[in-house]
Amino acid sequence: MRPSIKQVATLAGVSIATVSRLLNNPGAVSAETAEKVQRSIAQLGFRPNFTGRNLRAGSSRTIGVVLPTLANTVFAQCLQGIELAARALDYSVMFTTTEYQPAEESDAVELLLAHRVDGIILTVADASANATLDLLEREDIPFVLTYNQLPDQPAGASGRFSVSVDNRAAACDAVNHLLASGHRRIRMLSGRFDASDRAMQRYLGYLDAMGAARLEPMPPIELELHTLTAAADYQQMLSDPLLRPTALFCSNDMLAMSAMRDLRALGLQLPRDMSVMGFDGIPIGALVEPVLASVVQPSEQIGDVAVRTLLGLLEQRGGSVAPATGAGRQVLAHSLRSGGSVSPLAGV
Amino acid sequence: MRPSIKQVATLAGVSIATVSRLLNNPGAVSAETAEKVQRSIAQLGFRPNFTGRNLRAGSSRTIGVVLPTLANTVFAQCLQGIELAARALDYSVMFTTTEYQPAEESDAVELLLAHRVDGIILTVADASANATLDLLEREDIPFVLTYNQLPDQPAGASGRFSVSVDNRAAACDAVNHLLASGHRRIRMLSGRFDASDRAMQRYLGYLDAMGAARLEPMPPIELELHTLTAAADYQQMLSDPLLRPTALFCSNDMLAMSAMRDLRALGLQLPRDMSVMGFDGIPIGALVEPVLASVVQPSEQIGDVAVRTLLGLLEQRGGSVAPATGAGRQVLAHSLRSGGSVSPLAGV
């Protein structure tokens, strides 16, 4: 066993309380005692044991994070933002993944709760009806959703918090961008709606844009997220020349890039034979040729803001202030990245 | 405060020891008592507090992870592998980043140690002379290096463990691939050597291949990792037609893709005017056109193996077995991904 506060105290010839004070409130210790204790600490290589501290304090200065996967750059960026912000604010991060399995969400959260994290940042499949979120609320554990976008209720109505872009409006912008390039037969390629409520919101944005342009929307194509081949779906999509889309709006960039690869494999010339628009704005999309046109979400900032929001909640709970005020739903600005993956349609 | 084992005991009319037994060794409790206690647990929504358990047990069933950044997909994949393996083996993950700052390494580790993680998986700037690793060793904390490749000593000589590919041999393979395509003026584009010992090993592999081909190696170009523009460097590299390389070997894929973007911006046609070979084999590289030729590392597997190795160490320490035997350095197989980013040089 490593040295504890006790051995430090013994070696320095003081009580354990004095050592504790030096650690937590150095001002309350005389200069010479401090000196002595510091020496003992150095000599023993003492390092405070957070487990003891946490047990006593009832808080761990640790936040739990639950994300669908790290295979999608977007979540890696978000976690990066979370970790940076947490560290800057002297919190540690305990991280877990659900692999997009809604069933994993509750296990993940249970584990974090057993570790007594102070709060949780998470992205769930569907925030609107989610037993895990209900549990968190019931147990009064502060949590902040990322990417999931809470409904636009009167401030604080749900008592829940989310940090995201306006998925629906952003998707609408994306489709408008395609429309402005002359496309009319635009089809949406989406991750599974039941694994991502964002995908559904983006589809609604697609419908908005198509509707506003008085165009008949086409049925969405739902693909397994991160499936690298969906040749059959593409074949079918391309088969009828009359219904064949000229542009694809994809619910995320990974999907968009996979689709482009698959379409090329089928012999299409891109963007000549098909324009492709993504969503997420992953950095790599800007490096490739053609540049992947996309809606840019500030993923790292989403993580950063989520941390600050969560710590805000923890703070006011510490001070036992009145229940959450202000907007529970934070909507961050998105932007449009145009790129060569979208080409103007002849005749525009 | 949430219910503790104590309230459960009281409600069930048993002692706290009995509740603890049910939790840890259900066989030692009579069926009817178990029944009673289970009911109280359910009724109170009791969840064991790992903090208490950890304090008592002196172990946290948590592993600490220190990686340079998540902005490089390779590390995100590795963390993904770590998290998956850890969860399957009932361990939690506490995660931290150094932003490639060697100075951050020790802080990161100190924090994890304060949390009393059972062991640490980490990637450091330079594994051969690293105060943090020395500290870990001195304090007898089990750790496993990822990506850093320990020297090939007699088994267990250093008592340290690493999981990586054979960076030097892999780089040599990559350069041989370029040579086989007819390239002779091959230049290496690298992340900073002092931020990544892998980059240095890969440079040695470059020298090996060039030497074996009896070609004069060119001086490496060291770039800040993840710098997205290095136009000046490229301009200079291209300026002298006689010394101008026909192929670039990049120490990682992010760099390779950034370079391709920058070269295109300078008006080059790729791969006609320059072949580019990467290292890492990030999945996205296979989706783009041209496909990024690269050395594929099994990043997720590196994470997985690191976890298993670390838990093996923890286990044998629990049983107080003799010091680590077997190879400390684990070298996983790499493979070559050919792609259109490398084109045969005319005249081959």
Add this chain to the structure above:
DNA sequence: ATGAAAGCGCTAACAT
């Protein structure tokens, strides 16, 4: 099979 009690490392009254 079950209970009583000690103690893991630490902090925060409370006392001096």
Add this chain to the structure above:
DNA sequence: ATGTTAGCGCTTTCAT
């Protein structure tokens, strides 16, 4: 300014 002590939640001897 410093010491004494209780106790956070849990596991684990040791009794019974």
